[in-house]
Structure formats: structure tokens, C-alpha cells
Amino acid sequence: xxxxxxxxxxxxxxxxxxxxxxxxxxRRKNVILQAMADELDARGADIKAANxxxxxxxxxxxxxxxxxxxxxxxxxxxxxxxxxxxxxxxxKDPVGSVISRWIRPNGLEILKIRVPIGVIGIIYESRxxxxxxxxxxxxxxxxxxxxxxxxEAAQSNAALVAAMQAGGARKGMPADAVQxxxxxxxxxxxxxxxxEGRVDLIIPRGGEGLIRTVMEHARVxxxxxxxxxxxxxxxxxxxxxxxxxxxxxAKCQRPGVCNAIEKLLVHETIAxxxxxxxAARLRELNVELRGDDAARAIVPDILPATESDxxxxxxxxxxxxxxxxxxxxxxxxxxxxxxxxxxxxxxxNTVANKKFCVAVDSAAVYVNASTRFTDGGEFGMGxxxxxxxxxxxxxxxxxxxxxxxxxxxxxxxxQVRD
Amino acid sequence: xxxxxxxxxxxxxxxxxxxxxxxxxxRRKNVILQAMADELDARGADIKAANxxxxxxxxxxxxxxxxxxxxxxxxxxxxxxxxxxxxxxxxKDPVGSVISRWIRPNGLEILKIRVPIGVIGIIYESRxxxxxxxxxxxxxxxxxxxxxxxxEAAQSNAALVAAMQAGGARKGMPADAVQxxxxxxxxxxxxxxxxEGRVDLIIPRGGEGLIRTVMEHARVxxxxxxxxxxxxxxxxxxxxxxxxxxxxxAKCQRPGVCNAIEKLLVHETIAxxxxxxxAARLRELNVELRGDDAARAIVPDILPATESDxxxxxxxxxxxxxxxxxxxxxxxxxxxxxxxxxxxxxxxNTVANKKFCVAVDSAAVYVNASTRFTDGGEFGMGxxxxxxxxxxxxxxxxxxxxxxxxxxxxxxxxQVRD
Numbered sequence: 001x002x003x004x005x006x007x008x009x010x011x012x013x014x015x016x017x018x019x020x021x022x023x024x025x026x027r028r029k030n031v032i033l034q035a036m037a038d039e040l041d042a043r044g045a046d047i048k049a050a051n052x053x054x055x056x057x058x059x060x061x062x063x064x065x066x067x068x069x070x071x072x073x074x075x076x077x078x079x080x081x082x083x084x085x086x087x088x089x090x091x092k093d094p095v096g097s098v099i100s101r102w103i104r105p106n107g108l109e110i111l112k113i114r115v116p117i118g119v120i121g122i123i124y125e126s127r128x129x130x131x132x133x134x135x136x137x138x139x140x141x142x143x144x145x146x147x148x149x150x151x152e153a154a155q156s157n158a159a160l161v162a163a164m165q166a167g168g169a170r171k172g173m174p175a176d177a178v179q180x181x182x183x184x185x186x187x188x189x190x191x192x193x194x195x196e197g198r199v200d201l202i203i204p205r206g207g208e209g210l211i212r213t214v215m216e217h218a219r220v221x222x223x224x225x226x227x228x229x230x231x232x233x234x235x236x237x238x239x240x241x242x243x244x245x246x247x248x249x250a251k252c253q254r255p256g257v258c259n260a261i262e263k264l265l266v267h268e269t270i271a272x273x274x275x276x277x278x279a280a281r282l283r284e285l286n287v288e289l290r291g292d293d294a295a296r297a298i299v300p301d302i303l304p305a306t307e308s309d310x311x312x313x314x315x316x317x318x319x320x321x322x323x324x325x326x327x328x329x330x331x332x333x334x335x336x337x338x339x340x341x342x343x344x345x346x347x348x349n350t351v352a353n354k355k356f357c358v359a360v361d362s363a364a365v366y367v368n369a370s371t372r373f374t375d376g377g378e379f380g381m382g383x384x385x386x387x388x389x390x391x392x393x394x395x396x397x398x399x400x401x402x403x404x405x406x407x408x409x410x411x412x413x414x415q416v417r418d
Numbered sequence: 419x420x421x422x423x424x425x426x427x428x429x430x431x432x433x434x435x436x437x438x439x440x441x442x443x444x445r446r447k448n449v450i451l452q453a454m455a456d457e458l459d460a461r462g463a464d465i466k467a468a469n470x471x472x473x474x475x476x477x478x479x480x481x482x483x484x485x486x487x488x489x490x491x492x493x494x495x496x497x498x499x500x501x502x503x504x505x506x507x508x509x510k511d512p513v514g515s516v517i518s519r520w521i522r523p524n525g526l527e528i529l530k531i532r533v534p535i536g537v538i539g540i541i542y543e544s545r546x547x548x549x550x551x552x553x554x555x556x557x558x559x560x561x562x563x564x565x566x567x568x569x570e571a572a573q574s575n576a577a578l579v580a581a582m583q584a585g586g587a588r589k590g591m592p593a594d595a596v597q598x599x600x601x602x603x604x605x606x607x608x609x610x611x612x613x614e615g616r617v618d619l620i621i622p623r624g625g626e627g628l629i630r631t632v633m634e635h636a637r638v639x640x641x642x643x644x645x646x647x648x649x650x651x652x653x654x655x656x657x658x659x660x661x662x663x664x665x666x667x668a669k670c671q672r673p674g675v676c677n678a679i680e681k682l683l684v685h686e687t688i689a690x691x692x693x694x695x696x697a698a699r700l701r702e703l704n705v706e707l708r709g710d711d712a713a714r715a716i717v718p719d720i721l722p723a724t725e726s727d728x729x730x731x732x733x734x735x736x737x738x739x740x741x742x743x744x745x746x747x748x749x750x751x752x753x754x755x756x757x758x759x760x761x762x763x764x765x766x767n768t769v770a771n772k773k774f775c776v777a778v779d780s781a782a783v784y785v786n787a788s789t790r791f792t793d794g795g796e797f798g799m800g801x802x803x804x805x806x807x808x809x810x811x812x813x814x815x816x817x818x819x820x821x822x823x824x825x826x827x828x829x830x831x832x833q834v835r836d
Contacts, residue, residue, distance in 0.1 A: 369830025
């Protein structure tokens with residue numbers, strides 16, 4: 001009950017801050033962002049000391065090396081966070097831009113105008129850079145943000161938020177524009193996702209358990225940044241060298257991220273020619289290969305795939321390979337087993353490419369390119385708050401513009417309805 | 419459990435239909451829509467007979483006259499439904515249109531393309547026209563729809579859907595593009611709103627109880643079409659005649675709809691002059707007036723308002739009146755007590771008007787016009803599936819375009835990420 005009261009009060013304060021944020025000029029916001037970056041810089045030693053506390057606690061509680069690495073704020077990572085804030089200051093401000101404008105026969109002028117969403121709750125796990133990125137992106141888009149980071153990063157997050165608040169406040173940032181939930185009790189998540197009328201949107205970023213918890217309790221809208229079960233499909237008319245380069249890049253360049261591929265589908269007519277070459281190259285790079293019977297008939301030392309292999313997000317050097325009889329079979333497979341994130345076709349057949357682009361129901365569909373490009377920076381959108389795997393409001397990389405909504409402003413001269 | 423299985427199977431069939439719908443041409447869809455309209459016309463007698471059954475059951479179970487009126491399918495109402503379907507056939511098809519396109523320095527071409535959402539669940543109450551409007555709008559936007567209407571309209575809805583399915587099928591409509599949940603058990607709602615991975619969006623249209631049920635159980639995204647607690651604010655610099663005409667229209671022209679006003683705020687400097695005139699006119703039209711102490715000091719026979727009067731959606735000839743000391747006080751009041759639907763300022767002061775438009779956090783903000791214009795038709799968008807009071811994805815009137823989302827199509831020549 002105490003936690004509910006605390007979170008509810010934070011929501012109320014965020015709403016108040018969001019009213020002020022809605023009227024801040026682009027110039028003022030950018031000055032504040034630079035001041036946030038300056039203060040993160042000035043407090044570097046404090047931030048790293050706080051992070052060292054988190055690291056020690058995490059080591060004592062036996063966190064894995066991979067998790068410890070995620071938690072660590074090195075000099076270069078802190079510098080990247082600070083640069084990220086300055087980059088966001090330099091981006092175009094979407095708030096107040098006129099999306100469209102028209103005049104009705106009765107003389108009413110209707111303007112569709114981009115406005116902030118209001119109050120956004122970000123629920124995330126160990127990476128402390130999410131604290132800084134999310135705060136800067138939400139602030140740039142004039143949204144108040146309530147951050148709920150993971151327990152392991154509690155001291156780091158507190159130090160980062162304190163720095164941003166202090167720096168921002170000096171240049172006129174509303175007091176509660178950026179708030180951090182101080183308790184790491186899980187009840188705080190439940191309270192936050194049920195704050196109807198105060199929180200306008202929840203963005204959860206984390207593992208399956210976190211997403212489940214959020215979805216089970218949510219009463220406010222959620223945009224999920226969920227699994228990436230991405231595919232490359234090699235069509236019958238593919239260029240073999242291009243296919244090899246794309247598969248290698250999409251699987252191996254950074255296997256632990258959501259836009260890396262987990263599955264490879266190959267058309268049966270090209271498979272005997274191309275699969276042995278790809279398998280040999282991936283084995284050289286230490287990728288574990290699993291596959292269906294048809295794939296194993298071509299490359300015998302591919303391990304047999306189980307049903308769950310087709311849906312699993314490994315985030316690791318593992319690839320499951322299937323042979324398909326047609327483009328339609330590949331499309332059906334991707335729509336059925338994939339996570340609607342990023343999927344690619346490699347083909348020189350324009351009919352197949354067009355069909356793939358229309359029929360594959362994913363946020364990003366690629367023709368002859370690696371899925372690894374699904375990213376705000378690579379798309380030219382600037383920093384991103386994540387990659388939406390939902391279909392409502394925003395799909396794929398979410399930048400500053402995707403953190404806005406719109407309102408209609410209708411100007412009249414006394415018009416009434418007949 | 420049986421209901422869950424049934425709803426789950428409907429969801430699976432809807433997903434299959436949605437894959438076919440995504441590739442239907444605009445021309446084919448319009449031919450199908452005309453065939454749906456033809457068959458609704460041809461089956462007029464059956465539809466009215468089915469409706470008569472519903473009416474008799476409703477009378478026996480003591481439904482109010484207002485509810486009976488909503489349920490009734492008269493000749494003119496059926497004709498309006500049919501015309502609605504034909505109008506939707508004539509509208510522009512949003513699917514496949516290129517929202518934006520750009521080329522990255524590495525040569526990747528990125529297209530942001532409008533696509534259907536997928537499977538949409540509509541949960542609604544007694545009005546049978548929602549069955550026809552929703553089906554036609556979802557079909558036009560290439561979405562599969564699962565309809566869950568109210569118990570009172572069960573026979574009417576079944577007859578309407580059967581007609582649309584039969585007419586559409588003759589011209590190639592996928593079998594499960596439009597499905598109606600046949601059970602009226604409330605468990606069907608719960609099952610439908612939890613169909614993650616099958617239902618992409620739920621749009622509930624109905625009273626507070628229905629919305630609560632949906633929100634409590636939902637695991638899939640929901641866009642609410644909720645309350646309209648709309649305001650007119652008369653600023654100090656208002657034209658008195660314009661203010662009177664707008665208040666009269668917004669309150670009385672059709673008091674039972676969501677874009678009618680429920681509250682009137684008046685600046686204290688103009689209230690002594692304008693409020694007696696407005697009160698006299700509204701009393702003539704049989705509007706019950708309630709108000710705060712300041713309003714009652716000016717017009718003594720205004721009834722005292724209670725706290726709940728400021729948030730209540732009467733949908734009736736009742737208006738609650740408050741006197742405010744400033745534009746800021748009016749804005750704060752509207753943001754705090756309103757439902758973020760439609761709110762108007764009447765003023766000749768451009769500074770006040772601008773501030774009102776920026777600061778009032780509503781889907782539609784009016785300057786010198788009646789709130790009654792918040793409507794797909796009045797906005798020039800064509801037919802609407804309703805008016806969103808949510809802030810995510812779509813706000814205000816939702817037409818065909820608002821029933822779409824987007825995907826990125828990325829075309830390369832073998833690009834991989836460094």
C-alpha cells in the first residue's frame with residue numbers, strides 16, 4: 001500500500017511536470033539537455049563510484065560475467081552516454097509541428113499537430129545507459145518520464161538521475177520531468193502500470209519475465225520491445241556470394257542483439273549448392289547449426305532441430321536452418337514462427353521480392369540486406385528508445401518522433417453544427 | 419474453457435484471413451464492399467425480422483425506451499447502413515501507400531509503408547449499425563475483424579453479418595474476414611482480449627462497465643472510445659452572441675453524444691454580463707443548470723454543483739457551470755476534470771487562444787467553434803469507427819487510415835553492417 005501511494009504521487013507530479021513540458025520551447029529544451037550532459041560529465045567520479053558499489057553487490061550476489069559487463073559504467077561508456085544526450089539536443093524537435101492542415105467547406109480550419117504523449121514509464125533491467133538515453137529522449141519530446149530500473153543498477157541509476165536533474169534544474173527543467181522509482185520492490189512495477197489517467201504509456205525493455213509481469217498487470221497502454229526472432233530467406237534466384245555475406249553478417253556481427261538472425265530458410269532448389277558453403281563458413285566462425293531433415297540431408301553434421309528451435313531467440317552463436325519448397329512456404333513460416341521484428345529475403349527475382357515485402361508481417365522487411373540495420377541510428381532517425389515489436393502506434397525503431405502523438409486544433413469563426 | 423477454445427479458433431482463422439486481406443487490391447476490396455451492400459439490401463426483410471425478434475425479447479426483459487430505440491433497425495436506418503458501406507467503398511484506400519522514403523549514405527533505400535494492423539476485435543453494445551460500419555471499415559483497411567456485439571442485438575447482428583459474408587464471398591472475400599462471436603457469454607470478452615499473438619487491437623465501444631471489463635482483462639492493445647466530458651470556456655474577450663450560439667449548439671443540438679458539452683466555464687470578468695443571457699436561453703430549452711457558488715451568485719436559481727458534477731458525463735440536458743479567475747485556471751480545470759475529448763475556447767484574444775490550444779490536453783481543441791464537430795464525417799475523413807480518447811496510435815475520430823499501421827521496407831544491394 002505504501003508503494004502504491006508513493007508511485008501514485010510520482011504519477012501526479014509527473015502529470016504536473018508534463019503540463020509545463022508541453023509549452024517549453026525547443027531552444028530551452030536543448031539548453032537543458034546540454035546542461036544535463038555537462039553535469040553528467042562533471043559528476044563522472046561520483047557516477048563511477050556509485051557504479052562500483054553496484055558492481056560489488058552484483059559480484060557478491062553471483063551475477064554472471066555477461067550481466068556484470070552490462071552493468072559496468074566505464075569511462076568510454078559514460079562518454080558515450082554524454083555524447084548521446086548532446087546528439088539528442090542537436091536533433092529536430094518534433095513537438096508542435098503541423099502534420100497536416102485542411103479547411104472544411106464550412107470554413108473550419110483543422111490542424112493536426114504533433115504533441116507529447118504526456119507521462120511515459122520506462123521499465124528496464126540492468127544497463128544504466130537506458131537511464132540516460134530514455135530521460136534525454138523523453139525530455140526532448142516533452143514527455144515526463146518515470147524510470148524504474150533494475151535492482152542491480154540502483155546506485156548507478158540514482159547517481160545518473162541526480163546529475164541530470166541537477167544539471168537540468170539550473171537551466172529551468174521542471175522538477176519532476178525525470179523521476180526515478182527508488183524502491184526496487186517488484187510491487188512498484190505493478191503500481192506503475194496501473195496508474196490510469198496519470199501514466200499514458202509504458203515501455204518495458206527487458207527479458208521475457210519482465211514483459212510477462214508488465215502485460216499481466218497493465219491497465220495503461222504498453223509498447224513492447226520484445227523478442228527478435230529474425231530470419232534470412234535465400235530464394236531460388238539468390239546471388240550466392242551476397243547470401244553468404246548477409247547470413248554471416250546478420251548472424252555473427254553481434255549475435256546478442258535483437259536484430260541478429262536466429263533462423264535461416266533456404267529454397268530447396270538452391271540449397272544443395274549454397275548450404276554447404278554457408279555451413280562451412282559458419283562452422284569456421286563457431287556457429288552451432290541446427291536444422292530440419294532436409295537441411296541435414298545436405299549437410300549431415302547439422303544437429304537435428306526440435307519444434308522449439310523455430311521460435312527460440314538464442315541471442316547466441318546458434319542458427320537453425322530450414323529448407324522450404326516455395327516463397328509462400330518461407331513467408332508462412334516467418335509469419336508463424338517469427339516475432340515480427342526484422343526479416344530478409346535474398347533474391348534477384350523482383351516478383352518474389354515484392355511478394356515477400358507485402359506478405360511478411362514484420363516491422364522491417366529487407367531485400368538483399370542484413371537485418372542488422374534495424375536501428376534508429378542506421379535508419380537515420382537518431383537515438384532510439386528501443387525497437388517496437390508491437391503494431392500499434394509505433395513499429396520498429398522508436399526515436400523522438402515516435403514518442404509523440406497528435407491533437408487536432410480546430411479554428412472557427414463561430415461555426416455550430418446543423 | 420469451451421468458450422476460450424472457440425474464441426481462440428476464431429482468432430486463428432482471423433489471422434489466416436488477414437494474410438489474404440493484406441494482398442487484396444483496392445479495386446477488389448471495393449467490389450466486395452459493393453456486394454456486401456447489395457446483399458444487405460436484398461436481405462432487408464430477413465434483417466428486419468431478426469431485429470423484430472431482438473426487439474420483442476428486449477421489450478420482455480424490460481429494456482428502456484432509449485435502449486429499444488438504439489436497437490431498432492428501421493427502413494431508414496438500414497438504408498443508412500447500406501449507404502455507409504457504399505461510401506466506404508468510394509473512399510481512398512490507405513493500404514500500401516508510401517508514408518515516406520529516404521536513402522541512407524550506404525545506399526539502403528528505406529520506405530515507410532502503410533499496412534493493415536491485422537486482426538481487430540470490436541466489443542460493443544446494442545446499436546446494430548456498429549456491426550456494419552465496423553465490418554466495412556476494417557475490411558476496407560484490410561484488417562480481419564472479430565465482432566462481439568451485445569446480447570440484445572444477437573439476432574440482428576447475426577443477420578447483418580450473414581448478409582455481408584454471403585455478399586462478400588460471391589466476389590472473393592476471404593471466409594473469415596468478418597466473424598461474429600455467437601455466444602453472448604461475458605467470458606467471450608475475456609477470452610478475446612487475451613488472444614496475444616492473434617488479436618492485434620481491441621476497440622471497445624460502450625459504457626463504463628464494458629470498458630472496465632475490457633481493461634481489467636486485456637493482454638492485447640486497446641484503443642478506448644470512452645467518455646466525452648467536454649467543455650466550452652468563455653474567455654474575458656469573447657463575443658457574447660458567438661458564445662451563446664456555441665454553448666447552445668454544443669449542449670442542445672444532440673445532448674446524448676460524446677462530443678456534446680457537459681460543462682461551461684466562464685471568465686469572472688465577463689460572467690455577470692453573459693451568464694444571465696445564456697442561463698435564460700438554456701432554461702427555455704429545458705436544460706437543467708448546476709453551478710459553483712460564483713455562478714449561483716450571478717444566476718441564483720442555478721442548482722448547487724457537487725464535486726462529482728465536474729467529472730460526470732450526463733449525456734442529457736444538464737450543464738454544470740463554473741466561474742474561473744483566469745485562462746490558466748480554465749485550462750487546469752479542463753485538464754484535471756475533463757476526459758481529454760473535445761474542448762473549446764470562445765475568445766477574440768489570440769494570446770489566450772494560442773495558450774489554450776497548446777495547453778489543453780485533448781484530442782480536439784476548438785477556437786470559436788462548437789465541440790460537436792469532432793466526428794469523422796465533419797472532419798472530412800469519411801466514416802469513423804469511433805472517437806479515440808486514448809493518446810497512443812490514434813486520437814479523436816478514427817477512420818480507415820487510423821485502422822492502419824506501418825512497416826519499413828528496406829531495399830539493398832547486399833549491404834551488411836560494419
